[in-house]
Amino acid sequence: MDFAFSDEQELLRASAKDYLADRFPAARIVELADSDAGWDSNTWKELADLGWLDPELGALEHAVLAEESGYTLLPAPWWSTIGLCGALLDSELRDGVAAGERRVSLAWAETDGPSSISGAANDSATSAEHGTITGTKVQVPDLGLATDVIVVANDGLYAVDVAANPETVIMRSTIDRTRRLGELVLSGTPARKLDAGLDALATARRNALALLACESVGVAQRALDEAASYTKERQQFGRIIGTYQGVSHRVSNTFVALQLARSMAYWAAWAVSAGSDDAEAAVSGAKVSAGEGAVFACEQSIQAHGGIGFTWEHILHRYYKRAQWNNGFEGSGRQHRAAIADKILA
Amino acid sequence: MDFRDTADEAEFRGTLRRWLETTLGPDWVSRPTFGGGFNEAESKAWSKQLYDAGYVGLTWPKEYGGGGAPHTYQGIFLEESARIGAPAHVGGIGLGMAGPTIIAWGTDEQKKRYLAPLLSGEEVWCQGFSEPGSGSDMGAAKTRAVLDGDEWVVNGQKVWSSWAHIADWCILVVRTDPDAEKHRGLSYLLVDMHSPGVEVRPLKQITGDPEFNEIFFTDVRVPRESMLGQPGEGWNVAMTTLLHERGTLGFSLTAGLEQSLNQIIKLAKQPGPDGQIAADDPVVRDQIAQLWVDLQALRFTNYRSLTALQKTGVPGPEGSVAKLHWSETNQRLTSLAQQLNGLAHQLDAEGGVWDGYWAYQQLRSRGNTIEAGTSEILRNIIAERVVGLPKSR
Secondary structure, three states: OEOOOOHHHHHHHHHHHHHHHHHOOHHHHHHHHOOOOOOOOHHHHHHHHHOOOOOOOOHHHHHHHHHHHHHHOOOOOHHHHHHHOOOOOOHHHHHHHHOOOOOEEEEOEOOOOOOOOOOOOOOOOOEEEOOEEEEEEEEEEOHHHOOEEEEEEOOEEEEEEOOOOHHHEEEOOOOOOOOOEEEEEEEEEEOEEOOOOOOHHHHHHHHHHHHHHHHHHHHHHHHHHHHHHHHHHOEEOOEEHHHOHHHHHHHHHHHHHHHHHHHHHHHHHHHHHHOOOOHHHHHHHHHHHHHHHHHHHHHHHHHHHHHHHHOOOOOHHHHHHHHHHHHHOOOOHHHHHHHHHHHHOO | OEOOOOHHHHHHHHHHHHHHHHHHOOOOOOOOOOOOOOOHHHHHHHHHHHHHOOOOOOOOOHHHOOOOOOHHHHHHHHHHHHHHOOOOOOOHHHHHHHHHHHHHHOOHHHHHHHHHHHHHOOOOEEEEOOEOOEOOOHHHOOOEEEEEOOEEEEEEEEOOOOOHHHOOEEEEEEEOOOOOOHHHHEEEEEEEOOOOOEEEEEEOOOOOOOOEEEEEEEEEEEEOOOEEOOOOOHHHHHHHHHHHHHHHHHHHHHHHHHHHHHHHHHHHHOEOOOOOEHHHOHHHHHHHHHHHHHHHHHHHHHHHHHHHHHHHOOOOOOHHHHHHHHHHHHHHHHHHHHHHHHHHHHOOOOOOHHHHHHHHHHHHHOOOOOOOOOHHHHHHHHHHHHOOOOOOO
16 A cells, blocks of 8 residues: 655656746736636647646646646646546547647536536437537536537537637636636537547546546645635734634634545545546545535635635635535535445445 | 555455454354443453464564554554454553553663563553643643652542553653743653552543543652653653554544444444434435545545655654544434434433444544544644644643
8 A cells, every 4th residue: 555646746746836836826817817818828838848738647647737736726728628538539639639739628518408427418419410510518618718629419429629610619607717617509510429439428527526626625725825824924903813713723624624635536536547446436535525625625714814815806716616616516515425325325 | 656455465454354254253243233341351362362463563663572564554454453343452552652652762671671561462551641630731730750769759640541440551741840841840650550559540431431530649659760751851752642642543543433334324224213214314325425435534544644654653743633533523423323313312221222332332422522632622733733823822
C-alpha cells in the first residue's frame, strides 16, 4: 500500500502551481470571468506546451492538475476536454487536443429527456442520419469555449465541429462564470460518428466525477486558505477574530471536511486509474465528500469573512459558485448516497 | 499511489486471516453480538497468543521485541481483526501510548525492563494525566512529586483512567517544581500500581459500567530513576504520548467503526418495532450511506497520515482529524440505532434489542467526544497547530 503521489507527480504539481500562480492571480480570474469570452484563448496553447493535454498522462496526473486548477479556478475547458471527454475521443480529436488546437465538451442532457450521462441515449430525442445530427442539448459545459462537442444521440456518439457551425451554440447566463453552460441546437448539422460506443459513457462519467472531486478539493483548500488568512489578521473588539472559538472552530471544521474530501477524491482517482472493482463506489463516495465538502468550505469561509465575504468584489463567491457547479454535476450527494445504499444494503 | 496490498502485504494478510480464523475457531463469527463483560484472564490469554504469534508491536523496532514492519502492517492487522471481530490486546494504553513514549524517551534500562512484558500483555498500563481540576488543561496538573533521597514521593489524584483497576503500571504526569511556569514544572513518572499508597476507585459511567477509574496517590514512593526524560520535561514527554494516542488510534477507530457499520446494516435489515424494514426507508438509506462515506473517508485519511508517519516516524497533528471525525460519526451511527429501535431501545438486557447492545453503544458513544481530547480541544489544536490561527488563550 502506498498512499502518496510519486515524486514525478509532485513535480508536476509544483510546476502547475507555479504556472497558475504566475498567470492567474485572483484579479486576472475576476477579469476573465467577467469578460464576454470568459477566458484568455492563449491559455490552451500554454496548457499544451506544459503537457496538460498530453494523452500519455494518467488519472493520477490528471488528479493533481484538477486539484490545482480548482485552487486557481483556471478558466479553460480543461476538465471538459480531459475529464469529461478524454475516454471518448477518437484519434483525430485526440491529436487535435494534444496539439492544443481542439477543445471538446460533451452534450448529453435534454429538456424533458435524459439528465444523467449514464443512460443518456435511452430517452434521447437526438438522432443522426446521413452524416448529420438533429436535436437540442442543454447544460453543455464550456460550450462557448469548445471547438468540438461529443453529442449523445439515441444510437451512438457523434462529434460535431461547433467551431465550424457557430450558429448551433446558444450560451446561457451561468452563475459560475468560469464554467458556463450552453445550449446546442442541432438541425441537420454535419456530424461524425465516433468509434467509442454508448457503453463508453460509463467510463467517461466515472473519470469526470473523479477529476471533478479533485477539483472540488482544490476549491475547498482555497476557501480554507482565504478563511485562515483573513481570520489571522482581522481584528474586532481589540482581538484577532481567529482567537474567538466561534470563528476558529468554523475554520477547524472546514479543515476536517477538506481532509476527508481529499482522502476520498484521491481514492476515487486511484480507483479509476487502476480500474478497481471499487471504482464506482469510490467515485460516488468522493462525489458526496468533495462535492458537499467544497460547498461547506465556501459557506464557512464566507461566514468567517463577515460582510466582505458576501460582496461581489471578494473572490470567494467565484469559488462558491464553482463548488455548487461541481456539487450539481451528475447528481448531488443525495443521489450518490442512494447509489451507495443500493450497494451496501443489497 | 497504490491502494492495493503489495505481494508481501497480501501474504501477511492471508497468513494473519488464516491464523485468526483458526485460533478464534468457527464458533467465533457466529457468536452472539453482545455477550459477557470484560474477562481479564481471557483477555490476557488472548494477548499472549497474539504476542507469541508475532502480531503485537508489529511496527516497533526489533531490538525492543517488535516486528520492525512498516506501519501498513499494523493497518492490515487492525483491518483483519475488525473483519472477524477479534478481541483487542489487553494492553491498549501500553501499546498505543506508554510503549511509544518509552521508546522515544526511555533509557536503555527502562526499555529493557518495560517493553517486553508490555507487548506480551503480562503487564498492563494505565494513564494518569487528567485530574478532577484539570481535564483538558493538563498544564494545570496538581499531583505533586517531591524528591526524598532516591525516591519521588507522590501525592494527588488522577481521574478518567481506563484499565487502572487491572493495571500494573501507570504513566503519570506530576508537578515536581511548583515554582516553575506551569508547563515547565511537570515531570513524567512510571509508577508501579502495586505500590503502597495507590488506591483505585472505579468510576461509574452513564452506561453503568466502571470502565474508567479514579486513582489516589498517598505518599507513594517511586524510585528516582523511574522517570521518562528529566525533571521539568514532563510536558514534552506527555506530548509524545498524546501524539501517539491520536495518531495510531485512528486505525483502531476505523476498525471499530467498520464493525459498528456492519452491525447497523444488520439491524436495519431486520424488522423494527413497527414491523417495517428500516433499510427500505430512503431516509435511513441516506443516513447509512453517509456513514459508509464517513467510514471510508476516515480510513483513507488514516492511510494518508500513515504515509507521513512512515516518512517522519511521528504521527502529525492531522491525527486530530481522525479522532474528531470518528467520534461524531460513531455518535450519529448509534443515535440512528436508537431511532430504529424506538421504545425497545430502553430495554438493556433480556427482551431488549440484541440484549441491550445498542442502548450500551449509544450511551457509550457520548464519551467519544470527551475522552482522549474533547472535540473542543481537538478543534483548538487543528485551528492553532495545523491551520496556524493565533492561540485562543
